[in-house]
Amino acid sequence: GDSVTQMEGPVTLSEEACLTINCTYTATGYPSLFWYVQYPGEGLQLLLKATKADDKGSNKGFEATYRKETTSFHLEKGSVQVSDSAVYFCALDRDDKIIFGKGTRLHILP
Amino acid sequence: DVKVTQSSRYLVKRTGEKVFLECVQDMDHENMFWYRQDPGLGLRLIYFSYDVKMKEKGDIPEGYSVSREKKERFSLILESASTNQTSMYLCASTAGPSSYEQYFGPGTRLTVT
Numbered sequence: 001g002d003s004v005t006q007m008e009g010p011v012t013l014s015e016e017a018c019l020t021i022n023c024t025y026t027a028t029g030y031p032s033l034f035w036y037v038q039y040p041g042e043g044l045q046l047l048l049k050a051t052k053a054d055d056k057g058s059n060k061g062f063e064a065t066y067r068k069e070t071t072s073f074h075l076e077k078g079s080v081q082v083s084d085s086a087v088y089f090c091a092l093d094r095d096d097k098i099i100f101g102k103g104t105r106l107h108i109l110p
Numbered sequence: 111d112v113k114v115t116q117s118s119r120y121l122v123k124r125t126g127e128k129v130f131l132e133c134v135q136d137m138d139h140e141n142m143f144w145y146r147q148d149p150g151l152g153l154r155l156i157y158f159s160y161d162v163k164m165k166e167k168g169d170i171p172e173g174y175s176v177s178r179e180k181k182e183r184f185s186l187i188l189e190s191a192s193t194n195q196t197s198m199y200l201c202a203s204t205a206g207p208s209s210y211e212q213y214f215g216p217g218t219r220l221t222v223t
Contacts, residue, residue: 036212042216043114043200043214043217044202044212045213046211089152089153093207096160097143097158097168100152101152102151102152103152103153
């Protein structure tokens with residue numbers, strides 16, 4: 001069945017470092033792809049999304065490109081901040097539901 | 111500002127108790143969802159609803175039931191709580207198909223002793 005695999009954490013980086021969180025998916029058809037973020041003590045919120053191949057989603061300095069040929073949707077940011085510390089979930093839609101990856105915890109050190 | 115609220119942030123219940131988790135959204139959304147979040151397992155869908163009085167099983171419905179009597183309210187019920195239901199429970203709503211953004215509540219951390 002459809003699934004999402006993302007890199008395991010935790011990922012620890014220093015402030016201003018470059019970030020990549022890998023995400024690959026298995027799906028029939030062409031799902032929409034998402035990154036959600038969960039800040040400490042909060043629910044999830046949508047960070048960015050892409051609905052078709054080669055689309056790039058972007059928000060708050062984060063970017064991810066829908067790559068059909070590699071079935072990937074890696075999250076990137078050029079310079080992370082302490083406030084980016086959170087859990088990041090890659091996800092896809094299937095049959096009016098969302099399938100989430102297991103999440104990657106990110107720690108940014110000042 | 112869109113809002114999904116959950117009745118409790120923290121809840122402690124005893125094994126065998128009947129537990130109600132309430133979720134309310136103020137966005138007039140059609141679709142509502144209940145997930146549980148566990149370390150190493152991510153989010154797993156328990157139940158969802160596309161309309162009042164409608165419900166559909168998700169991936170892990172066993173031991174749970176739901177109720178949606180009004181459009182804005184979606185309740186999760188643990189008929190007889192067990193220790194393996196200790197978890198974080200998240201409610202979400204969305205205005206349309208799954209490609210739409212899901213709006214999440216802050217979560218209820220339930221401990222069953």
